Amino acid sequence: MRNDYDFTEGKRGAVVPATAGKSRITIMLDDDVLAFFREQAEAQGIGYQTLINADLRKAMQPPQGPTLTVASLRKVLKEELAALKPLGA
Structure with a gap:
């Protein structure tokens, strides 16, 4: 049976070529x-x-929104502490 196949023009490697x-x-x-x-990909038609690649790419992005700094934390704590009623009052 081996004589029925001719692999002289065959090439090794992946069937699908790599994408740049x-x-x-x-x-x-x-x-x-x-x-x-x-399931998500089927629902979206992709x-x-x-979909996994897109979610991994999102995870690479820096967080959006305000950044918590020491100064902003101190400000919030001061405001919250000032709003508290003293004990026994």
């Missing part, structure tokens, strides 16, 4: 996590790997 800017990796995910992303 992307890396093929193997990652272990919990079954429930994978099921969640597959691939689950695309």
